[in-house]
Amino acid sequence: MAAARSDPGTPDRHGLADGVRRHGFRKWYERELLAGHAHMVLAVLASVGLVGLMEGFAEASRADKLLTALLFIACAAIGLWALRRYLYLLNHAEAVANQAICSGCDAYGRFDVEHEDRRAAELLVRCRRCGHRWSICE
Numbered sequence: 001m002a003a004a005r006s007d008p009g010t011p012d013r014h015g016l017a018d019g020v021r022r023h024g025f026r027k028w029y030e031r032e033l034l035a036g037h038a039h040m041v042l043a044v045l046a047s048v049g050l051v052g053l054m055e056g057f058a059e060a061s062r063a064d065k066l067l068t069a070l071l072f073i074a075c076a077a078i079g080l081w082a083l084r085r086y087l088y089l090l091n092h093a094e095a096v097a098n099q100a101i102c103s104g105c106d107a108y109g110r111f112d113v114e115h116e117d118r119r120a121a122e123l124l125v126r127c128r129r130c131g132h133r134w135s136i137c138e
Ligand SMILES: [Zn+2]
Pocket: 102, 103, 104, 105, 106, 107, 127, 128, 129, 130, 131, 132
């Protein structure tokens, strides 16, 4: 079955249901933010690489200019991918976090996954405190 996340180019190794079952919602959320910020650091490093390559381009020989141009393209591609991934991870984590509050008792992130509908990208969850059930859309 295909992954239900909205980012089809990325393997679903850390799905919401699996992550919440394994670590709990708060740890899953923390891991998503850490992964997102790691991608942001990669995007910043790629930007630094781009600036360095631009600086060296003017003084390079013809053969080095070709290599510099190839490295520039590689850095730009890595930076754009990392930035896209960073924004996706943060937006996904925030979208799920906004739905993680129990309307029965206002408990935040204290739920168990009862059922996962991958086709609809939806989880049926139950509050650990009051037993209220609701759906979380990914
Ligand atoms: Zn509750």
